[in-house]
Amino acid sequence: MDGKAPGRWAYGLILAQSVIYGLGDPIAKLVYRSEPVYPVMVIRYCIALAILLALFGRRIAAGLRACRVSDWILPSLCMGGAFVMGNLAVERTAATSAAFLRSLSSVLTPVLALLVFRRRYSWKHLPILALVILGLYLLCGRGGLAGFGAGEVFALTQACLLAGSLVFGQRSLDRVDPITLTAMMTASSAVLALAAMVTVGGGWHFEGASLGVWGGILYMAVGCTIAGYFLQNTALKYIPSRRAALLQCTAPVMTAVFSRLILGEKPTALGIVGGVLILLCVSAEIMIKDENNGR
Numbered sequence: 001m002d003g004k005a006p007g008r009w010a011y012g013l014i015l016a017q018s019v020i021y022g023l024g025d026p027i028a029k030l031v032y033r034s035e036p037v038y039p040v041m042v043i044r045y046c047i048a049l050a051i052l053l054a055l056f057g058r059r060i061a062a063g064l065r066a067c068r069v070s071d072w073i074l075p076s077l078c079m080g081g082a083f084v085m086g087n088l089a090v091e092r093t094a095a096t097s098a099a100f101l102r103s104l105s106s107v108l109t110p111v112l113a114l115l116v117f118r119r120r121y122s123w124k125h126l127p128i129l130a131l132v133i134l135g136l137y138l139l140c141g142r143g144g145l146a147g148f149g150a151g152e153v154f155a156l157t158q159a160c161l162l163a164g165s166l167v168f169g170q171r172s173l174d175r176v177d178p179i180t181l182t183a184m185m186t187a188s189s190a191v192l193a194l195a196a197m198v199t200v201g202g203g204w205h206f207e208g209a210s211l212g213v214w215g216g217i218l219y220m221a222v223g224c225t226i227a228g229y230f231l232q233n234t235a236l237k238y239i240p241s242r243r244a245a246l247l248q249c250t251a252p253v254m255t256a257v258f259s260r261l262i263l264g265e266k267p268t269a270l271g272i273v274g275g276v277l278i279l280l281c282v283s284a285e286i287m288i289k290d291e292n293n294g295r
Helices: 008-032 037-065 068-092 095-102 105-117 123-140 150-172 178-200 212-235 241-247 252-264 271-285
Strands: none
Touching: 008 068, 008 212, 008 241, 037 068, 037 095, 037 178, 037 212, 068 150, 068 212, 095 105, 095 123, 095 150, 095 212, 095 252, 105 123, 105 150, 105 241, 123 241, 123 252, 123 271, 150 178, 150 212, 150 241, 178 212, 178 271, 241 252, 241 271, 252 271
16 A cells, blocks of 8 residues: 555445444344344354355465465454454443444554554644544443443453454555455454353344344344455555544444434434534545555
């Protein structure tokens, strides 16, 4: 990516990911009302991995032969861990609260990039980042943050892991193609979800599951996993990880919209102001010329 101006279409990939995840949060909330979280995650990621192998098995095998395990293991474990934590958070707290804490990855990503790879962060982005955090709090802060329970801990852990998936994933994409990295992230998610199910329990209770539940699981597998991972991995070849993280802050706006439509969670007036503020800040960030568009 060095020396290349990022295409605006790459920003669109992250925004599309935000729409997919925004819809996925309330759908997951509905699924977890009737089915245990750990088995749902195992089924979700196994379905996604099976589809990826069926469609791109040869490409994935060739991609793995062309790289080393160290090229993909860190971002894969970060992404897998992030979405295990994220699903646990959605089960235990309001969807909007989970979305708020998850989006703190926008702060953690440039910090991690600075600490690990010495990537500088220009001061001109700081006001936008501060306003985005304010917007996120106004939009999502009403959802249970007065108390800090297990759901909030899981969501904050997810933010840290998402930052790792962005920072390490961008470096990984120098040697691994997006489809191969998507497959390894999905496989890691399946393994970690299975480990969580075996360790904590939950059991299989899908005999009476409705078509709506299976439809929700299929959406999480194809939309949130395959499409979500792939969109991020493709975009990271063209835009810096810190910019991708900031663009991902539009996901809570989408979560608020879909939570209103699906779960009946009504945004407050301040929440609407926060959502508008986020969208304005993201637009401003896209317009700012970055002297260091490289990774």
